[in-house]
Amino acid sequence: MRKQSLGMLGEKLACAYLKKKNYRILEKNYRCSCGEIDIIASKNNALRFIEVRTKSSDTYGSPEESITYAKRERLIASALNYISNHEKPLENWQIDFMAVEIDSTKGKAKRIELIENIVD
Numbered sequence: 001m002r003k004q005s006l007g008m009l010g011e012k013l014a015c016a017y018l019k020k021k022n023y024r025i026l027e028k029n030y031r032c033s034c035g036e037i038d039i040i041a042s043k044n045n046a047l048r049f050i051e052v053r054t055k056s057s058d059t060y061g062s063p064e065e066s067i068t069y070a071k072r073e074r075l076i077a078s079a080l081n082y083i084s085n086h087e088k089p090l091e092n093w094q095i096d097f098m099a100v101e102i103d104s105t106k107g108k109a110k111r112i113e114l115i116e117n118i119v120d
Contacts, residue, residue: 010054010100035074047093049079056104063099
């Protein structure tokens with residue numbers, strides 16, 4: 001499976017998971033000069049900026065291991081950009097992370113995990 005297709009599948013599975021957990025999806029693939037945010041959602045009166053990482057093998061590490069300090073900084077900058085460019089955004093916000101592991105032979109999720117508030 002190509003990297004782009006894998007990423008799209010992971011984001012689709014992440015959105016379905018979030019909807020089941022009563023998140024409201026506001027936007028997908030928000031892009032700005034600072035970077036990209038995969039999913040912007042709301043739950044419990046808070047904005048959630050969600051980075052999704054999808055892997056089909058652990059050859060290059062787990063999804064969690066792929067989040068670098070530089071990526072965290074870009075996520076913060078992108079979240080602040082989103083907030084500053086939207087009227088009446090929710091005051092409470094956080095950056096969450098979703099790890100998605102795919103069984104490459106079946107094209108189905110082996111694991112979907114939401115890790116909340118990865119940036120203090």
